[in-house]
Amino acid sequence: MTGSKEKHTVLTSDGVQEYILERKRVKNINLRVRPDCTVWVSAPSRVPVSEIESFIRSRCRYIRRAAEYFRSRPQKARTELQCASGEKIKLLGTDIELKIVQDSSEYSERDGSRLYIHVRDRGNKERRKKLFSAWLDEVCTEIFTEIMHDVHERFSEYDLPFPQLKLRTMTSRWGSCHPSKGIITLNRRLIEAPRHCIEQVVTHEFCHFVHPDHSKDFYALLQHMYPEWRYSKAVLESSVIL
Ligand SMILES: [Zn+2]
Structure with missing residues (x-):
């Protein structure tokens, strides 16, 4: 069985937060921020959305920090200079x-x-x-x-x-x-x-x-x-x- 994936929004003290909810066979609610600043949450199917959202609210400081970190990182490493004509x-x-x-x-x-x-x-x-x-x-x-x-x-x-x-x-x-x-x-x-x-x-x-x-x-x-x-x-x- 593959888990479902849905886009949701939740209101936190930082404003409206989008997140992608994955229902999986996991024990607890897991939250991570990807380098593109999207928030991914996985949770067992028995946990109600209200509980997931209060969990996200409790982690909003972490989400903000992680997003700030990813945004401040250089977008892409420089490609190596070849020292070729036209470069x-x-x-x-x-x-x-x-x-x-x-x-x-x-x-x-x-x-x-x-x-x-x-x-x-x-x-x-x-x-x-x-x-x-x-x-x-x-x-x-x-x-x-x-x-x-x-x-x-x-x-x-x-x-x-x-x-x-x-x-x-x-x-x-x-x-x-x-x-x-x-x-x-x-x-x-x-x-x-x-x-x-x-x-x-x-x-x-x-x-x-x-x-x-x-x-x-x-x-x-x-x-x-x-x-x-x-x-x-x-x-x-x-x-x-x-
Ligand atoms: Zn100095």
């Missing part, structure tokens, strides 16, 4: 198209919205990727350093030594800093975002040289140094998915 990457918020060129010498060169990767063996994906990431590191270093100089100037009254830049590819943060060692680590993927977004992250890290925590004073300083930080942060989070 597009983002650089400072604009599209750059990759072109692979068979050549006796190996280097990468950007011309407007195109990046030419010169490689001896066009079919060698690992080699293409290596050349691309070497180019990307150069660009990250150049642009991030430039931005760090601008921000450093804004902090002149604090007399901070110019920090050392480290690049990393991170999946959970945009940047970090080590105030006592004078190091700022930036996520390579920041380079995909518009420049003001990178400036916001760099300013945030510079503020940690003055206030290592996320105290009120820290945010007051950030607000003073970069009044539009909230906007830039929102743009960054919507344009680059880690």
